[in-house]
Amino acid sequence: MLDHTPKECIERKSLVINPAKTCQPLGATYAALGIHRCLPHSHGSQGCQMYFRSHLNRHFREPVEAATSSFTEGAAVFGGGSNLKAALKNIFAIYEPDIVAISTTCLSETIGEDIPTYILQAQVPEGKYVIHANTPSYQGSHITGFSNMTKGMVKYLSAAGGKSNGKINVLPGFVNPGDMREIKRILRSMKADYIMFPDTSGVLDAPLTGEYHIFPEGGTKIKDIIDSGNSLGTLALGHFASTDSAQELKKKCKVPYQALTTPIGITATDDFLMAIAEFSGQPVSAELEEERGQVIDIMADLHQHYYGKEVALFGDPDMLTGLTQFLLELGMKPKYILTGTPGDLFEKEVNQMLSQAGTQAKVKSAGDLFTLHQWIKQDPVDLIIGNTYGKYIARAEDIPLVRFGFPIMDRGVHSYMPVVGYKGAMRLIEMISNTLLDRVDRDTADEDMELIM
Amino acid sequence: MTDKIKKMQDTVNGIMSKYPASAFKGRKGHVIVVDHSEAPQEMVADTRTVPGIITERGCTYAGCKGVVVGPLKDTVAITHGPIGCGYYSWLTRRNRGRTEKPEDHNFLAYCFSTDMQETDIVFGGEKKLQKAISEVVEIFHPKSIMICATCPVGLIGDDINAVAAWAEKEYGVQTIAFSCEGYKGVSQSAGHHIANNGLFKHVIGTGNALKGEYSLNILGEYNIGGDGWEIERILKTIGYTIMSVMSGDGTVEQLKSAHKADLNLVQCHRSINYVAEMLREKYGTDWIKVNFLGIENTIQALRDIAKYFGEQSLIDRTEAVIAAELAEIEPEMEKYREMCKGKTACLFVGGSRANHFQGLYSEIGIETVLAGFEFAHRDDYEGREVIPFIKANADNKNIENLVITPDPKHYRLLLSKDKYKELSQEMSLNYFKGLIKIMNDGNIVVDDINHYEMEQFMKILNPDIFASGIKEKYVIHKMGKLSKQLHSYDYSGPFAGFKGAVIFARDIAMGLTTPAWSLIKPKWKQDTHLEGSYVYVEEVI
Numbered sequence: 001m002l003d004h005t006p007k008e009c010i011e012r013k014s015l016v017i018n019p020a021k022t023c024q025p026l027g028a029t030y031a032a033l034g035i036h037r038c039l040p041h042s043h044g045s046q047g048c049q050m051y052f053r054s055h056l057n058r059h060f061r062e063p064v065e066a067a068t069s070s071f072t073e074g075a076a077v078f079g080g081g082s083n084l085k086a087a088l089k090n091i092f093a094i095y096e097p098d099i100v101a102i103s104t105t106c107l108s109e110t111i112g113e114d115i116p117t118y119i120l121q122a123q124v125p126e127g128k129y130v131i132h133a134n135t136p137s138y139q140g141s142h143i144t145g146f147s148n149m150t151k152g153m154v155k156y157l158s159a160a161g162g163k164s165n166g167k168i169n170v171l172p173g174f175v176n177p178g179d180m181r182e183i184k185r186i187l188r189s190m191k192a193d194y195i196m197f198p199d200t201s202g203v204l205d206a207p208l209t210g211e212y213h214i215f216p217e218g219g220t221k222i223k224d225i226i227d228s229g230n231s232l233g234t235l236a237l238g239h240f241a242s243t244d245s246a247q248e249l250k251k252k253c254k255v256p257y258q259a260l261t262t263p264i265g266i267t268a269t270d271d272f273l274m275a276i277a278e279f280s281g282q283p284v285s286a287e288l289e290e291e292r293g294q295v296i297d298i299m300a301d302l303h304q305h306y307y308g309k310e311v312a313l314f315g316d317p318d319m320l321t322g323l324t325q326f327l328l329e330l331g332m333k334p335k336y337i338l339t340g341t342p343g344d345l346f347e348k349e350v351n352q353m354l355s356q357a358g359t360q361a362k363v364k365s366a367g368d369l370f371t372l373h374q375w376i377k378q379d380p381v382d383l384i385i386g387n388t389y390g391k392y393i394a395r396a397e398d399i400p401l402v403r404f405g406f407p408i409m410d411r412g413v414h415s416y417m418p419v420v421g422y423k424g425a426m427r428l429i430e431m432i433s434n435t436l437l438d439r440v441d442r443d444t445a446d447e448d449m450e451l452i453m
Numbered sequence: 454m455t456d457k458i459k460k461m462q463d464t465v466n467g468i469m470s471k472y473p474a475s476a477f478k479g480r481k482g483h484v485i486v487v488d489h490s491e492a493p494q495e496m497v498a499d500t501r502t503v504p505g506i507i508t509e510r511g512c513t514y515a516g517c518k519g520v521v522v523g524p525l526k527d528t529v530a531i532t533h534g535p536i537g538c539g540y541y542s543w544l545t546r547r548n549r550g551r552t553e554k555p556e557d558h559n560f561l562a563y564c565f566s567t568d569m570q571e572t573d574i575v576f577g578g579e580k581k582l583q584k585a586i587s588e589v590v591e592i593f594h595p596k597s598i599m600i601c602a603t604c605p606v607g608l609i610g611d612d613i614n615a616v617a618a619w620a621e622k623e624y625g626v627q628t629i630a631f632s633c634e635g636y637k638g639v640s641q642s643a644g645h646h647i648a649n650n651g652l653f654k655h656v657i658g659t660g661n662a663l664k665g666e667y668s669l670n671i672l673g674e675y676n677i678g679g680d681g682w683e684i685e686r687i688l689k690t691i692g693y694t695i696m697s698v699m700s701g702d703g704t705v706e707q708l709k710s711a712h713k714a715d716l717n718l719v720q721c722h723r724s725i726n727y728v729a730e731m732l733r734e735k736y737g738t739d740w741i742k743v744n745f746l747g748i749e750n751t752i753q754a755l756r757d758i759a760k761y762f763g764e765q766s767l768i769d770r771t772e773a774v775i776a777a778e779l780a781e782i783e784p785e786m787e788k789y790r791e792m793c794k795g796k797t798a799c800l801f802v803g804g805s806r807a808n809h810f811q812g813l814y815s816e817i818g819i820e821t822v823l824a825g826f827e828f829a830h831r832d833d834y835e836g837r838e839v840i841p842f843i844k845a846n847a848d849n850k851n852i853e854n855l856v857i858t859p860d861p862k863h864y865r866l867l868l869s870k871d872k873y874k875e876l877s878q879e880m881s882l883n884y885f886k887g888l889i890k891i892m893n894d895g896n897i898v899v900d901d902i903n904h905y906e907m908e909q910f911m912k913i914l915n916p917d918i919f920a921s922g923i924k925e926k927y928v929i930h931k932m933g934k935l936s937k938q939l940h941s942y943d944y945s946g947p948f949a950g951f952k953g954a955v956i957f958a959r960d961i962a963m964g965l966t967t968p969a970w971s972l973i974k975p976k977w978k979q980d981t982h983l984e985g986s987y988v989y990v991e992e993v994i
Binding site: 001004010012014015016018019021022023025026041044045046047048051053057058061062063064065068069070071072073074075083086087088089090091094095106109111136137138139206208209210212370392 | 473476501502503504505506507508509510512513514515531534536537538539540541545555558559560562564565566567568569570573581585588591592593603604605607608609635637638639640641847848904908922924926927930931932933973974
């Protein structure tokens, strides 16, 4: 497995091997699916949309419907305006969405397509919406694309009506529907009135009832995104996926915001609850305080299973920042922390966390899994935490893997289950400690087998 | 026209009537009701997808890098472009490959990309590509490098052929550039052609490996789920030598001597027929259209191959292997046949598989009521006899047609003219009959099906299975029906050959009978139970 990966690192400036990121429009497509009755549309070659859909299908095991401008060479040379206008006409006639969210591709960005003008020229039925985000694949990553599309929602839809709605906006970032459900449960438990967008719960975890609907029940309603301009404040979860949109909302509608770490683990969840409490004026609910106590109970009871273990973690920046904090709370040692998404802020933030905890690690943004594998070859770890692609390194080096983040394409159910909040913390402890203990049970001598651990 | 056909035609017209005028024009002729009394029926295929339609098609890059070039395990295939294309085509097609010796190259688990950034788009990406190649050479010491272009590369004018020439000169490593930008064609199909051309121009015919007895190339076999390995096992048991496989578990090294084989077998006609034809034109090698999916099809293929060589000992060995393999699988097949018989299926896959799998379905008692391809051409529907009548258009003219002349040194014909004529009557020798001829009257053939049409046909035909790809799979499941992925085999397989047929039958039987389907409606929503269960709860309390 990965036999051609040498231990010695040779500096690479141009070649990416085994990426830990993908391109912007995938994230934009995911964000767009979090609007109720939205059809995402990719302005580029049809292969792009095919790749986004199938990749999202594999992670969520759910239908992902999205259209494309189906560029051919003529459109690439002369511009895709007529393709987009024809596409919008067909989309509204055939699929009848309430809103179409257009993302661009490296093709349409390279030829400099003017999407807002095309939208103005298109026939959009009365009462329907078309929004767009520029998502060039040659900048940032899928997380940047998610952020840009969320920002597009604010730019096109959010409006200040002059009267407060008494609600809190929550931008959840690029997390699973299971996480989005958990965030909403926390808000309800806190008796906070909220608007969360995007919200893919009920879209990418819709039930099987025998009746298919291209637009399932879930997703943030357009009227709520519009109303987000009247909220008390915005909680932006995850700097890479959400802060830009919160800033845009502040700029456009003067809604103040707090940028928070994705609420993974104790501290980040505590901060999230306190921020909700601050905006809503409601105290932290007894229900959540009880859950918190349960997690601490578990941490005290099980620490011997994971304390001091060295971990290599990789994935998307906001998720990793939250996870690093939590691993430190567990007394584990994050040793390598790598994201494919570029951005110095990631390294700064994570290094700050590490130094506050009196430790250090190799931290890298704009990295790839080849680098991570080489680090592990030079100095191994006890555990890898990351997405499905990590299993090749895990097998090559015989190190256990906990699947976390995006994409997870070789296991099911994960997208329904939270990693955020106290419930998510419990689940992460269960996954981490069980994985480590399974390894102990596998490797231990017969005479050392423990019934009770 | 029978009543059944007429009724179905009216239904199809009804589906089409929802389209706006221009979309209707774009979809007209892509859907036909099979009526053999009207033969030959013409399909519209390999034309542009209507923008805005939720198509299941991919792009030229996907056809070139994803399908044909990607499975070659001993080459470093560098995707020149932003990260997405290389990332999405990394390990996702299940084309398996293994090496015999530890020093052999197998780069299948690796993804190589130049990850172009904005500055590369603005100032050109050639330097970055050169540097990436230098890094590949320094780290991996490959014997072969391939460069696959993505959309922006052609637009900004990066000369990837010049970079390939530079790399060959600089490092002495064969480097081949494929200008397979996503927008080059109307589907993956253009990418297949570009890949075929590249491999034929630069690789095939350059090697000098010794030819074994009864030597074959297996073309258009991508070893999804290990299909190729199962086919090879059977062929080797009979006594054939496999010179090369294009391209599942294949190597550039083997491809170099592919021109020396006695006969070419074509599994996936759409993706590889260009190489098969070019080998025939240049080296005189015949090809047979085979289908190793389905028991009867496999038997037919094995008998055709033996008959081509015409040696009695080979024919006897073939029959012995068929008998032994059949005896092994028959009891288990019967079990699954009992579980599946009487069901109906729709097949919408690729450019050949909707044809290939029909025999396998019918062998477990399932009739195919709708079939179609994502990126096929008219010949895949109507048979190769239609090729001279296919009109050139702006899109298909875009792809180079190599001019091939016989190779003075290596051109050889194995069959006499009379023998060739005789065998042409008995098997698909240098010929493919297409999809329509194997379908029953009143069944539907759809080219480039889209989400809307699929949903409509599910309602109208109400099949028990819709076999397709991942993009369609979960839609079908939401309808409470089984979907089987026939691109990735739902991570199972092999489905080819005799043993593969059993695995396929098992998977279908399992999918049809899994208890989940019967649990969709909760008891409280089944009218007859509502009152009873309420009373029961009351009593417990």
